Amino acid sequence: MTTVGHDTTVLLKRSLRHVLRSPDTIITTAITPIAMLLLFVYVFGGAIDVGDQSYVDYLLPGILLVTVASGIAYTAFRLFTDVSGGIVERFQSMPIARSAVLWSHVLTSVVANLTSLVLVVAVALVMGFRSGAGVLAWLGVLAIMVLFTLALTWLAVIPGLTARSVDGVSGFSYPLIFLPFISSAFVPTAGMPGPVRWFAEHQPVTSIVDTIRRLFAEQPVGSDVWVALAWCVGLLVVAYLLAMRTYRAKVA
């Protein structure tokens, strides 16, 4: 429908302006993952055995997920600011497409997170990250990251709409940043004790990280890619439905 397209575009321009005028949000988003990258490569990395791969090559895929997990806190924050400031009510009392407000925030989140991801990859390249991956493999990585960002963004929409304070808004992303630690993102799962290892191997981060790692290393992705896609799409659908339900309850 053209109304949704037009209204979303107008509102997207607005919220991209917000991001452009506070570039610190992009930098803050990238700082945590970059700090982790430095810490693990130069401090802990020497003690971690990841076979004949260089540790920065091993680590980067997981760091990319951490970047998105920390970036969506700003998505929730921007939406919360709009809701609590009353501008969402103004938009909702106007003859515009109902979902345009949410879609503009979601698309802004994708743009902002991809920018942070580029920043993190650039730092990794300086630190010695190398990949012989071709265009197709890079596009595969991009596709997975976009899907993952969309899934987490729709999840972030829920606290953005319902939170009562700024603290409540950003708090939800901490567990998401922590989740990669109990996965194959930082260390191989083989050395973990039984139940921890079982959890690590069956949570979404491991399959996504393993898939991206194989794409970068020019190896066949195997069945992991389907598990990774299933997690991303499944999470995306559930988060989208929950967010839309929250939104409808909120705007009547």
Add this chain to the structure above:
Amino acid sequence: MTTTHAIEIVGLTKSYGDHDVLKGVDLRVGAGSIHALLGSNGAGKTTAVKILSTLLRPDGGTATVNGYDVAAQPQEVRASISLTGQFAAVDEVLTGRENLVLIAELRRQPAPGAVADGLLARFDLTAAGGKRVATYSGGMRRRLDMAMSLIGDPAVLFLDEPTTGLDPQSRLEVWATVRELAGRGTTVLLTTQYLDEAEQLADRIAVLHEGRIIADGTLADLKQLLPPTTVEYVEKQPTLEDIFLAIVGHGGAHHEGATR
């Protein structure tokens, strides 16, 4: 759509949990008039405005705005109205001009830039148009807020406590704008807790108390509800507002009591 009433509310009810906010509100607002909805805090004024502007669904009763039912034809209602909420709903990160262009684009105005410039001039914001709204004073924000509400010439304007928190000068500016709008044929439903505001601006005044309209009429009608006037001689003292306005040099001339 041959009604001469811009707003018709019949038996409107709304509860939050077991708290009944509106208990059967009936109200008619004539096209092109200024109608004040007067009530203390918590009387249900904002709830009523939110229902009329399609932000809330009523539990019972009906409400039509510009001939459209708020529950059945919300999109038509939205095309007929503008809402200026209790707190200036402006985008602080954008400039004043960008705020106006944004709304003009959303309302599909053919020349958003020209609309914005025209309104900046009309609301005395041209100089501040290129500055971020975060740097604006309360009065400037409210002026911008009202300017944004006028884009697309809505038939009905809802002003929810438009002068709450404003200094006396900004308050007079808002009043002047409201009068000008009504002069152009816009219907204005204004909520307020200030008696003098209703007295100054409104053609008709409805008193909302504990979820019901307990009085509705012109100021003259409402005065008749009281016993006949008795004449007493009281020395006229200037109000603090008169004094304030006189010493800061606004509208002081006709406040004789305060001109030293």
